[in-house]
Amino acid sequence: MTNYVIETHDLTKKYGSQVSVSHLNIHVKRGRIYGLLGRNGAGKTTTMRMLLGLTAPTSGEVSIFGKPFVGNEKKLLPRIGCLIESPGFYPNLTATENLKIFAELRGLKNPNYIKGALELVNLPYRDKKLFSQYSLGMKQRLAIALAVMHDPELLILDEPINGLDPIGIAEVRDFIRELCDARGKTILISSHILSEISLLADDVGIIDHGTLLEEESLKELEEKNEKYIHFCVSEAQKAAQIITRAFRSNNFRLADGNNLYLYDTDLPVASLTRAFVEAGIDVQEAHLCEDTLEDYFKRITGGEGIA
Structure with a gap:
């Protein structure tokens, strides 16, 4: 069994003559946090969308859990949780009510899925507070609760701390680290915030203008400093x-x-x-x-x- 939960082979995405991602080869190890680091516009979100089949690559391949993604989507996607764009939560509903709608769409019958996901992100179950009354940090935690509600093995999170205040960043960072350390999740997280990646990730891939410049453990990168x-x-x-x-x-x-x-x-x-x-x-x-x-x-x- 491969040690890589995610592996790409010359993954490339072009929009006309513009190359958004170029011959990308990343290797996300099982049970670790991989930080995909780069400026805004570097190709991080496009990469994550290709990993999930939301955007078709121009060329190259994606393997997840050791299997080609194309042709195995129905088997692989239930094992993945993601936060790529802000989910369309209803502002006039509570967190529990919002998650109930998504649970029904996913065929999750047991209410413990909802209760457990909210407890994981420290949000109350069956609270009366509406989503519209949530702070940005609470909204981000609810989005992560949606991503983990079906207890996936792999999490793909695009800029989950973007726009949060320092307290919110620390809360989300601790929660993501706990998901990996205590629950054995493999996590791919993108960010343009260097300091946060250095505090959170086990492995780092640095992407610039769609090209992967470095891919190493954080310890190896620190030794290069x-x-x-x-x-x-x-x-x-x-x-x-x-x-x-x-x-x-x-x-x-x-x-x-x-x-x-x-x-x-x-x-x-x-x-x-x-x-x-x-x-x-x-x-x-x-x-x-x-x-x-x-x-x-x-x-x-x-x-x-x-x-």
Whole structure:
């Protein structure tokens, strides 16, 4: 049995001459959270729509649970829950009443499906509050309750924290993590919010202009982040000469006159600083730095970061 719940092979989507997704190969492992990270318009939603059969690919293949999606839709879709666009909830009905309508459409007879889904997202069962009176965070939690109501093995969630306030983001993040850790769900989540993906995902795929640039575990990505010692000194050129002669390293970069970036992070900061001071160099700043996921994103896309 394959370890990949989702696997794509050269998945491509074109709209006329415009390429929205290009030869995409992603691998979502069982029982993990995969974060598909990219700017708005990078191709994340188009990818998810193709995974669910909502948009037909121009070329390429999708495999889910080790089976080709095309031809096996009726068997595979009941095992998947999704949040791609905001569901059409009725504003004048309660959460329970809204979910009851969807449960009937799906052939879910037992009311425990509804009660359990609401409890999972910390919304009350048979509450009198109407959907129109819900906060944005409550509406998003109800949308996730709809996605998990039939207890799917796989969740595909497109920007589930988009538009939420910090408290709402934290609630949804904790809930998604619990679904994976405590209930064994496999989750594919897209986002343009780097900081949230770094807190939530086990594995990350970085997509830019429809092309997958990186696909690794979050741990592997963090190990790729540059580490360096940043010195702000009165004479950077003189400090560089000391590093070269006394510490036998050329792995540094000078910038903006007074800034020196040393990439040999095993060299002792205290000894370096002492050597600079003894040579008459004033040291205003000396500390170990590490790039963030946003810094890495900027570096591999060659552009601006994302929020």
